[in-house]
Amino acid sequence: MSEPGAGREERDRIVAELKELDRKIYPEDSSEKLPERKRDLLKDRFYEVLGEYSDRLPRMVLSKCPHCGAPLKRAFDPYGLDGPWWHASGICKIEEPAHCGHFQVLLGAVALHGREPLEVKENVQPGPDVPFVVPKLLELPKMVAVVSWISLASGDTALPIAYFSTEEIAPVMLHQPWCRKDYWFKTEEGGSSWSVANDLFDFELKPYLVTGQLKWVDLEE
Ligand SMILES: [Zn+2]
Ligand SMILES: [Zn+2]
Known part of the structure; x- marks a missing residue:
């Protein structure tokens, strides 16, 4: 793994x-x-x-592209929600490893299994307790969401939810990444801008699994 x-x-x-x-x-x-x-x-x-x-921070395989099979490696802190990686303020400047051209954005959830995360003193938004999709992202051309799972040192289960598409998607159409309150993107004019997506989450996953817009991937396979 x-x-x-x-x-x-x-x-x-x-x-x-x-x-x-x-x-x-x-x-x-x-x-x-x-x-x-x-x-x-x-x-x-x-x-x-x-x-x-x-x-x-370890650069870990968090997902796998459903279009080309490339592993998605990202910086990640599996050792506890008290690490700044998890902080909503997004203060870490992280150099991410290269990824395939299909990757669009990484969201996620953390199942605490009833545990109270008392170690967390900062503002942390690790996402819901169960996996979900953002229907608005899945309406974008050729978009597929991939859910995986990673056991954390705390006993929690992290659930990365990565979005991939074979089409070129304007970054403004995407979403703030896992744990972040906003997202930054390059504008067409070459400047940079930010936004906050307020899209609905859908926890009823079955319809998306049926259409193939959502896949589960076992990272240990
Ligand atoms: Zn790919
Ligand atoms: Zn549980």
């Missing part, structure tokens, strides 16, 4: 350092507020460590 291998300890150390820096930069007790110069230095350090976290 797409086992990230070693790296858990390193990742936990980095996440702990980020939490500690965050506590110092934004103390709960205002009497502990640091002088501005000191805070600026800690902020610089925070972004340095955050870069290390992003670079060291």
Whole structure:
């Protein structure tokens, strides 16, 4: 399977350092507020460590293209929802591996199996507890959604839901990715812009499985 291998300890150390820096930069007790110069230095350090976290995240196979069979590899944090990868703020600058030309956008869900994620202190939007599709995305030409599943260290199950099409789709037509509040895209004029999709989710998957617009893929096969 797409086992990230070693790296858990390193990742936990980095996440702990980020939490500690965050506590110092934004103390709960205002009497502990640091002088501005000191805070600026800690902020610089925070972004340095955050870069290390992003670079060291495992690049895991999260899906498989239904059109050409290429695995979809993405940076992912399988070690816990307390990692900044999961934070809705989207502060990680991630260099993603190359993917086939059919990949459009990655959404997802996380089944907590009744667990309360007490480790999460930041704003995290890991998605619903069960898989879903966005019908508006499936109305785009030749679009197919692929659901897979990955066991997380916490016992939760992550459910990546990747969208692929053989047609060229204008990025503005897509959706904010997994865990993010908005999505950024290049405009036709070459600039960049952002949007927030507010499309309905459909949890009734069977009709889409019947038409072939939705597929389950076992990543271990
Ligand atoms: Zn492909
Ligand atoms: Zn469950």
